Amino acid sequence: MLDVREIRQDFPILKQKIHGKPLVYFDNAATSQKPQVVIDTISEYYQVYNANIHRGIHYLAEQATEAYENARQKVADFINADKSEIIFTRNATEAINLVALSWGRDNIKPGDTIVLTELEHHANIIPWLMLSKEIGCQINYVRIDEEGKLDLVHLNELLKKNPKLLALTHVSNVMGTITPLPRIVQLAQEKGVPVLVDTAQAVSHLGFNVQKIKVDFLAFTGHKMLGPTGIGVLWAKKEILENMRPLLGGGEMINEVSWDEYTLNKIPWRFEAGTPNIAGVVGLGRAVDYLNDVGLYTIREYEKELTDYAMQMLLEVEGISILGPKLAEERGALAAFTLDGIHPHDLATVLDAEGVAIRSGHHCAMPLHQKLGIPASARASFCFYNTKDEVSVMIKGIRKAIGILGK
Numbered sequence: 435m436l437d438v439r440e441i442r443q444d445f446p447i448l449k450q451k452i453h454g455k456p457l458v459y460f461d462n463a464a465t466s467q468k469p470q471v472v473i474d475t476i477s478e479y480y481q482v483y484n485a486n487i488h489r490g491i492h493y494l495a496e497q498a499t500e501a502y503e504n505a506r507q508k509v510a511d512f513i514n515a516d517k518s519e520i521i522f523t524r525n526a527t528e529a530i531n532l533v534a535l536s537w538g539r540d541n542i543k544p545g546d547t548i549v550l551t552e553l554e555h556h557a558n559i560i561p562w563l564m565l566s567k568e569i570g571c572q573i574n575y576v577r578i579d580e581e582g583k584l585d586l587v588h589l590n591e592l593l594k595k596n597p598k599l600l601a602l603t604h605v606s607n608v609m610g611t612i613t614p615l616p617r618i619v620q621l622a623q624e625k626g627v628p629v630l631v632d633t634a635q636a637v638s639h640l641g642f643n644v645q646k647i648k649v650d651f652l653a654f655t656g657h658k659m660l661g662p663t664g665i666g667v668l669w670a671k672k673e674i675l676e677n678m679r680p681l682l683g684g685g686e687m688i689n690e691v692s693w694d695e696y697t698l699n700k701i702p703w704r705f706e707a708g709t710p711n712i713a714g715v716v717g718l719g720r721a722v723d724y725l726n727d728v729g730l731y732t733i734r735e736y737e738k739e740l741t742d743y744a745m746q747m748l749l750e751v752e753g754i755s756i757l758g759p760k761l762a763e764e765r766g767a768l769a770a771f772t773l774d775g776i777h778p779h780d781l782a783t784v785l786d787a788e789g790v791a792i793r794s795g796h797h798c799a800m801p802l803h804q805k806l807g808i809p810a811s812a813r814a815s816f817c818f819y820n821t822k823d824e825v826s827v828m829i830k831g832i833r834k835a836i837g838i839l840g841k
């Protein structure tokens with residue numbers, strides 16, 4: 435059982451008031467808050483052992499290198515991967531771009547197809563659109579149904595065209611849909627199609643085990659999983675990374691250099707040119723420890739109950755329609771919705787005055803909003819430090835907004 439009162443003590447930001455009201459932070463899908471231990475870990479690096487990694491043999495350099503590589507091990511263990519397969523990037527966006535610009539350029543040819551889904555965040559659309567414009571490949575999107583679930587019959591049809599890649603989200607940041615990855619990966623593997631999964635919205639809520647769900651590439655981002663901004667992860671199978679070209683050249687990624695030639699370092703360092711975000715990596719490692727201490731099973735059970743409760747409460751408000759699957763079981767810890775006659779930005783403004791932070795807009799999923807025929811939606815997204823009482827505060831705020839802005 436999760437003791438939410440105790441958990442909340444770990445997150446200093448939650449203690450503050452916004453516009454004189456206790457902060458209710460429901461924008462966790464945009465970025466999560468950070469526990470004190472993560473903040474302390476970052477500050478300890480700068481205060482106690484700040485040094486560049488891998489190159490120095492002095493005490494601090496060794497300490498910094500050890501902390502950096504230990505954090506890589508923690509991230510690897512978190513998704514049940516090998517340490518050499520963990521590449522640190524700036525964020526999930528950069529991780530996906532790295533695949534598109536390196537692996538994609540070498541493996542996708544003019545006339546080839548790539549399969550994405552209608553659920554994707556811009557981060558998993560634009561890199562492929564850019565590639566398609568560069569090399570002349572085609573993109574197909576797996577359709578979703580009314581509830582925001584993927585049409586697996588359509589997916590199968592698209593897989594029959596022998597695409598070079600299937601790239602899809604684990605949890606939609608708008609519909610909340612959890613995509614049925616075991617089944618999807620099986621279908622793709624039957625056709626020999628590599629799979630990239632964007633687990634930015636899922637890895638800290640549902641976990642990911644790359645030995646169980648045998649995808650080829652996995653992208654996620656530190657700041658949505660209690661870690662700092664500016665640090666993300668690309669995981670890929672060793673055989674793929676061994677044959678993938680680095681995107682950036684410079685220090686760290688080489689073995690031998692002459693005026694005319696260079697040899698590449700081993701993976702993963704081959705893909706980490708220049709001084710990396712050392713503080714970000716050690717902070718992410720500590721965030722992973724924190725998630726493990728609370729326990730992913732406990733997190734999922736708590737967030738599922740909270741999401742279910744929030745959905746029930748939202749649906750009691752006249753004029754609210756929730757996007758995505760009806761069952762909390764089938765969705766991540768978020769609920770995006772529309773409210774008849776009130777623009778999401780106006781709703782978010784009224785809620786902000788009540789201390790409640792929700793997101794309004796297209797949530798970096800413009801094509802999906804076009805498909806749904808709505809310009810924008812409001813989104814409340816949760817973390818295990820949120821409470822049912824906070825949901826009640828939001829609902830009260832929504833009713834207030836209806837009183838002020840409604841017809």
Ligand code: PMP
Pocket residue numbers: 463464525526527528555557558603605606607632634635655657666798
């Ligand atoms: N994918 C999904 C599903 C997301 O929700 C987000 C962030 N909103 C991203 C990718 C991109 O994450 P980042 O901006 O950290 O690269």
